[in-house]
Amino acid sequence: MKDKILRELYEKKGQYISGEELSEKYQVSRTAIWKHMNALKKEGYVIETTHKKGYKLIESSGKLIPEALKRDLNTVEIGNKIIYFDTIDSTNNYSKRIAKDAAHGTVIISEEQSGGRGRLGRNWISPKGEGIWMSIVLKPDIPPTEGMKMTQIAAAAVCNAIRGVTGLEAFIKWPNDLVVNGKKVCGILTEMAGELTRIDYLIVGIGINANNESFLEEFQHIATSLAKEKGEKVDRKTLILHLLKEFEGLYEDYINQGTLEKTLAIIRNYSAVLGKSILVIRGEQQLKATVLGIDEEGLLEVKYEDGKRELLMSGEVSIRGEEGYI
Template sequence: MKEQILRLLKENSDDFLSGEDISDKFGVSRAAIWKHMNTLKEEGYEIESVSRKGYKLIKCPDILTYIEVEEYLHTKYIGRNIQYFETIDSTNIKAKEIAYESEEGTVVISEEQTLGRGRLGRSWVSPKGKGIWMSILLKPKIDPMKVAKITQIGAAAVSLAIQDLGIESSIKWPNDIVINGRKVCGILTEMSCELNMINYVIMGVGINVNLDSKDFQGEVSKVGTSLKIETGEKVNRKQLLGLFLNRFEELFIPFVEEDDFSSILKVCREKSILIGKEVKLIRGSEEKTGKVIGLNDDGELEVDYGNGVVENVLSGEVSVRGLYGYV
């Protein structure tokens, strides 16, 4: 009922709606309408109440619920079910808990995470109301060996969505988005499968949207940044989330249905920050130095070690660093 009332207010945002008209429309008492209005105000909605005129929606809060994001969504199913939390340990953990009973494309999103993490168990800073901390539940009917490519779909989609806002970024293969040499987004993809059948894939995405410099402490301050820091302006999180989900589905459906990886690969090659650079590849305690010469058709990193040996590197098996820092 509360969502129905809110949607009605949004549809008539230029006018006052009387309590009587709203109660008649939904077949509930005016007292019930008043209670729902108070709940909405507690959630951050600015609603003007005028005697004998009714209610008018003045301003919506900066939250990432479905009703706030849907105006930016053009997807068939990605993001059409959003499970929203004010705080959570980890959206990936929650997505795994609901994976079997929830439909593909379900998004778990939270205003903050207390146990957010990235690749190789690294912690992820997730302050309240300043970023996009989310996980997408996917159930693609593809060979489990191809799941690594979904991370690159996510990276391409984030970079394109940021570009849609007029902000240029680069991709640090396979799962980081970088602006001016600093990390603005990370992606963590996890899978449950049996032999040749995928049960589910969870793609966790953390985008530093409106974080301030003070939000980055310790080692993270050396590599982390946000869209707000880089542009000097606050970014509309709802719009960015919608743009990302649109871009992701646009790339994901052809990949699953037609095995089309070409458009994803094109973006990842064009926006790569590593191609042409000398890098360190770290496998456990082993480090090797080589030059990245490209991405092959499977999205693997092509590294020339300068001794006539070119290696195709699989995502997930190594960490890649610039010779003198993060990139």
């Protein structure tokens, strides 16, 4: 009932809707409507209440409104269904629980994650109402060996979206991080289920520090938010809409053309690592190398101090700058 009332408020945005009208439409008491309105207010929605007029949703609220996303989303498949939570353990975890029956392109978004995860099992801090914590369910007809290319498609899409919406100079730290001014603003976690020759589903998890105001001391030297770098808050809804549109375009191009050409052009153009000296990390081992390029499959070509060259696969290693995050 609360979601139905929220939809009514959004569709009437800028106008009042009376408690009596809602009561009659949904066959509940006006007291029940009042209680649902208070519950929405506690969740962070700004709702104006005026005697004899009723209720009005004030859109200045920073809260994500799923109805607004659905109405304004200009895509065909990606985002065909949006599942929204106020809080959840992890959008990736939930996506895996529903993936078998979920439609291709389903998007899961939460205001908060209590158990967000990054690559290699790292924790991802996901404070309520500050960032973008979302996952996309994909069911592509591609070999499992191609699955990790979704990470690169997502990275390119996020990079274009951040640059287009905020004007900030975002760069891609291969394979799954986005950085602004040398600090991390986004991480991507792709997970896959399937058999030897086919994919059942792919989950692309995206976490963006949009309006985060503070970070734990241990992360302050490597992480930042778009708002901190821009000096003002970012409209999360607009960023999500641009991101999903960019993702669908690059995804469809890859599926139709069979290559990552468009995606890799973005990754190379906005790479944070090309030509730089880095540390290649495998477990406890760290080796110095220079990044030479990114091949047609999205593998990172590096040259070690001993002259040996190697193509790195994203699932095997991590990289970081010699003197910091990048």
